Every structure is written in structure tokens, then in C-alpha cells.
Amino acid sequence: MEVTLKIFRYDPDKETKGNHSEYAIDVDENATVLDGLMEVKSSHDSSLSFKGSCRTGLCGDCSVQVNGKGTVACRTTLAKAVKKGKDGVVSVDPLYPAKKIKDLIYNQNDFLLEKYKSMKPWVVSNLAHGAREDEVSDSTIKELQRVMSCTMCGLCDQGCLVIAVDEQYVGPAALNKVYRVVMDPRDSSKREKLEFASGARKVWDCTHCFEATAHCPKDVRPTESIFELRDMAIKHGIGHGRPVNHHKSFAASVKNDGWLDETRLAIETEGWFNLPGLLKLGPVGLRAFMKRKAPLPYFLHKKRKGADAIKRIFNKWERES
């Protein structure tokens, strides 16, 4: 199969910007983008630099952008990529162009080293008791395996809309690693980890956009991990203030009325007796009122048709969980 790859080339020792070069290669029908890069290095330019290791989708090293979309190069076939490429040309760029180091290599240190480690994501367990393994149900293990399938490829952080505006936000990859620990029945440091995860620029900063889950090449679902962390934090009585108020009010509103009462949500998020907070809402509330977005008084918010059915779903879920 003949394919043309349009690869971002950048040598920081020679230039400041970088540019794209096209390479025509001949590869097998089942060749992956990683195979294609190897072929370019072999037949065109041995100085081409990129990352890649296991070739089987388990190490997360070869994350790049193919045709403008983040992916792992070893699990993306060129045959599929060609169909989505512009004029049949497959473009390959660093996953984070702004963090480029050399050609397709980019700086992974923030998510792979710093943010990951900052969350202290390790199981603390008693190694002394008993000579046998702890009893754990296979269904719990299966769920652990799904969450732990994360390879730290960086795609979820790259897709995260919060990191896009706040680089200090710890991000879905690191939060998923904390969830992996606190959901593990063998861990004895849950409360400490949940308290830490509830701190600034961590679990409560997620905006529920689901981009992390959408970008994940595995079935890890980091967004769900963040939701689970929040629920666990609330159940442990950890976390307070606006994010938790917001979380509780949102759920109560949907449960009771079948849909979101935005006025009540805004007030309850600040707290009924938080006068300075409520005063800050004034201008926003006024603008919302003018645009007919905030019915006043708030009890004018009516139940939606079918609200009782929604309430029954909530009740069932609460009983079962």
C-alpha cells in the first residue's frame, strides 16, 4: 500500500518554528501509523524523531496527532487514516504542538511525572497480615482493571477543556489514578487521598464536558472516575463550600422537579446565609432576569412532566448504591 505521510519536522538546534515534510512510503495493508514512521526513518531520513515502544497499545508512548486528532500511533492503521486524511495524505503532528521538543517528540513531563506523582497515587496496605492475598470480588477486580487500563498516553489531558484554560489543573489522567487507588478495597489511605483530591485545582474543577472520556483510546472513562471521586468525597463528608453545594443542589433539583432550577442552583451554590456571595450574584441575576432566564420568585419553577418517574429512578439508584 502506497501512502504519503505529512510529518511535522522540527529541530530546536536549528530553527524556532518547524514545518511539515511529505514522505511517500510503501507499507503492508495492516501497517500502523507507527510502522509508517519507522518506514520513513528507515527509507527517507534516519534523523526523524518520535516516541514508541511496545507496539501493542499498552505502554502509551506513541501518542501523536493523526489528521489533527490525538491518538496512539501503534493502534491506528494507515489504511483507516488515509480515508480521513486531506487528499489521501496522512498528517502526523506532536500531540501537544505547543510543547514540541524535536519532530514528533513533545514534553510529557507535566502529566507523566509531575501531576501524576503530585496526587500520591499508590496503595497503602498492610503487608504484614497473613500470608495469603486479600479476598476481593472478581467484579471489583474487573472494574479496577478497566480503570487501571490507563497507559498515561496523555490524550485525555490533551482534550481537557479545563487544562486548556488553566494549566495548573491536575487533569483527568492524574485524577483517574487517584480513583484507581481509593476504589481499591486493599487501600487504607482513602480518606487522606480523597481530602487531597478535593483540594484546589483538582476534582471539583472538572466541568463535566466528557472530552477526557471521548479522547481515551481505552475504555477508562476518566470523566466517570472524577464523578465517582466526588461522590466518595461527599459520602466521606469531605469537601465543602461552593462545589459541593452546587453538586447537591443540582441533584436535588433534578430529582424533585425533573429538570434544573437554575435560580435555586445559583443561590444554593453560594449558600442561603452567605450574604456576600448572594450579593455577588445580584448583577448576574439581574441580567438573567432581563433575558428571561431567571423566573422570580424561584418557586415559579415548575415540575416537569414526568418528574415523578425521574424521582423514582433517583430513589431506586439511591437505594441500590
Next chain:
Amino acid sequence: MKNHDVIVIGGGFAGMNAAITAKLNGSEVVLITKQHPLRSHSSSSHSGVNVALNDGDSVEQHIQDTVESGDGLCDSDLVEKLCREAQEEVVRLDRWGVPFSRNESGLLDFVRFGGSSIARTAFAGDAAGHFILQVLYEQIMRLEIPVLQDCLVLSLVISDDKCRGVCYYDIPTGKTVIEQGNAVILATGGANQMFGTTSSAFSATGDGMAAAYRQGVPLMDMEFVQFHPTSLPGTGLVITEMARSLGGRIVDKNNKALSAKSGLKGLELMNRNVCSQVMTQAMTTKDGGNTELFLDCSGIKKDVIKRQLYETAAMLKDLQGVKIAEGLIPITPCAHRSLGGIKVSANGATQIPGLFATGGCSCSGTHGANQLGGNALLDNLVYGRATGIASSDYAASAVAKEVSDSFAEDQRKSLRNLVSRGTSGKDSQTAIRSDLQKVMNDKVGVIRHKDALMEAQKTVESLQDRYDKVGLQKYGGTFNTELCSMVELGNLLDIAGATVASALARTESRGNHYRSDYPKRDDKQWKKHTLVYRENSSHVVK
């Protein structure tokens, strides 16, 4: 210059386990890796760890299976240690959070792997390697063990006949530097990138083996390369033994089982060497051509695939566009694990004081001529730990001595020489690498013969001559991966030379070494290990 207690080179299972153990033993430790530990080859291990905890199993039975698998060459004391300490290692990993799959009682579940007489391999879906690697790295973080990543080992620093550190190429900056320490552990893995069809990651280029070999340390049993029976042709991507354990059958294009054709009932779960040898014979037609073999997984239930083969199923879907349980999957044996390596004692010590080795780059004689499926990971845990303790104890009593930068300067000069050769010729390092992989595939594969091995020896020598003439575009700079590939190719050529020489020397068939010109095991002459030494530029087997 800072002097470390223990320097561990390599961030796979063995290296991380050794580093963790040395740290817990009281040593100050630094981990130096060619890539981030989570990117190690160990991540791609689909199998699991052997431990005799299943009902009806025993440590004695585990020992017996291991010895039988080793085809007369196992060191019985080492096997005993391996099997007796398995429980402690696996339970430790479990408590650290490895999600080993469970049975109905919530205890470890087991599958039967090739060569075992009972289901003994603790597994975690079909991605145990990935999970174990992750958990070990978590402990590295917990213990605050510093990791220097993107470092390519160039040479060992030997002074007063002792190993006092390591010289490496810092890939991000292009600098050649020395890290000094009382003890150095090599845990750099195998060298199966010398084969064209291999399950090994790109990083398996024998860097540690070559560094020790050049210092006069012998490599042991290099002829024993384990070929995994079921990999995707052309890629070497492995379909785990779990698939055969759960009912996958090896068949021809007419869906006739190879076990029936060959008269070997239960072939699928025989030792890997037997399975690969029977397959290779069946794939070779009378006129010397090739015919295909396949894996038929249609008998495996969907819920079992979901629980124990989900990674493999996803890989097949993504890369081949096929569903694992539908149709026939083409397969071929691939180079999977180097059983040979740096000769070490039971605690990982080499003949050079201060130099230790563990994991895939080392060889102690534990596994003999063939390794039982599920014992590789166990070896990394048990002997990674033993090496961690031994190196830590050695470091505590060693006297540090400042080493000269001249070691690094020698390496800088040698790398600059590669640039001065120029790149104007038609030959290239990628062409040499490709020719090496082809000759190793064709002539040093599952079935060997003197004529083919002689041819391979000649070719490897000529490739070495070609290697000595090709050059580099530049020395140093940011992520100069061309330079790294060149160094790695030099390592592969050395290890390939040692492998071919050892394969030529052993004139018998045993375990993973099958010679069609000497098809029988010869205990009289060959119930012993081979040792290959690098003398000048030759590989001398003793």
C-alpha cells in the same frame, strides 16, 4: 560528583523491583532508564505469574514442572528458591494493588500455561504486565526513588577492577555523562530486536548485555532464545498463551488441528519450544516453501473473552479488523525471550565486584534450556529482589572512589568518530539493521543447522564491517535518535555475534535450541552451559 549507593539501569519489572528492594534495605538508589518506566517492554506482557496456590498444586510440583521444562539444564537450588518465594512476591504485589483476577471465593484465579501440569498462572485479565508495571512504578514514586529517564547506557565505569558507575548518553540534551555509585545493577532486558519478527519492544537492544560483554563478562546460554508460538505474522505481536489455555486451537487452512496432524495431543499447552518447533516444521513444505497456520478461538465463549482476552481482542480488531472468536487468525512463532544473558550468581552478582544484573539481560541457569510460561515474570520478581538486597549490602560496605571524567571523554570521542566518517556512502545503519534482522530470522530461528548458522556468522561479521564504515549526521543535540539507533545497532551486532557463536557451539538439540543436524539431546557432551567471551573482536565460546 555525587556517589550513589545503588544505581539501577532499566525500569521494567526486574529493575524496579530491585530498586524498591534496595531502597527498603536502606540504600540510596537512583533509577536510570532509556524511557519512562511505564513505557518499558514489561508493559506488553499479557501472561501472568506462576505461584503454587491453586487447590491441588504444590511448590514441589511447580519445581518439577520448571525442571522438566528446562530440559536438563536448570540449576535446582535456583529453581527451588524461585518456586518457594513465589507466594511472598505475588501476595506483596497483590497488596500493592495489582488487580489479579479472582475466583468465586475472591481469591486468586489461575490459568494453565504451556508446560505446567496444573492451572498455576495468576493472571490479571490479559494485561498483567501493564498492571504490575504500573503498581511497581507507584511504589517507586512512594519511596521517592529518583528516575533519570531518556538515558542510553554507553559503558560501565570500571576502575581498580571494580564497577564504580555508568556512562550514559543523555538523550534530551545530547550530553555524555557519568553517574557514579558503589553498586550498579543492569536490568536492561533482552536483545530480541536483532530478530525481524519479535514480540519485544523497540527498546530491547541488549544495551546492558553489550556493556558488560565488552568488559569481559561472559554471556551464558545465548543460544537459548524462546520463540512464542502464536504471534501475528510480520509484526511479532503476541496472541497470549491464555487464548490456547482457554480453548484456542492451532489449525491449518482447512481448520484441521495441528495436534491431530502431528500426533501430539494437547500440543497447544506443551512447552513453548515444542509448540514452536512443531509449528515451524508444519509450516515448511517439502519443497522448502511455506504454508500458513492459524489460531482458531471460535470455541471460547464471549464472556470469557471479555474477562480474560479483552486486550488481545481489541488489538486484533484495531490492527487486523477481525473478531477474535470469528474466523482463523494467521499465526507464526516469534522471538520472545532471550534466556541467555550476563552470567550471574544466585544474587545477581557478576564476576566484576560492584556489577550486578537481573531480569532479561541476565542468566543464572535457573530456567535451563526453556522457560516455563509464567516463570519469566516470577524470575524478575524473586531475583530482582535478591539482586536488590545483594547490591544494597555490597554498597553499604564498599568504599567510594572518585572516578575520572576520562571515561566519558572516551565515549564522546568514539561518538564523534561516527560523525567524522560522514554519511556520503550508499550504506546506512537502517539497511544494516534490516539485514541483521533478516539473517537472524532466516538462519537463527526456531530450527537451526550448521550451514545456516555458518552463513549467519559470516553475514553478522560482514554487517559489523559495514557498521564500522557508516556515519552519523551529527553528534549531540536535542533528542538525536539517529545517534541512539546507531549505538543500539552496535549493541545488537555484538549480541547477535554472541548468539550465533553459542548456537554453533552447541551441537545437540535441547529446549529452545533445535539443530536439525543434531536433532537429539546429548547429555554426555552438553549437559552444561555455554559461556561466550568477547576477545578482541571475536566471540569465543568456552
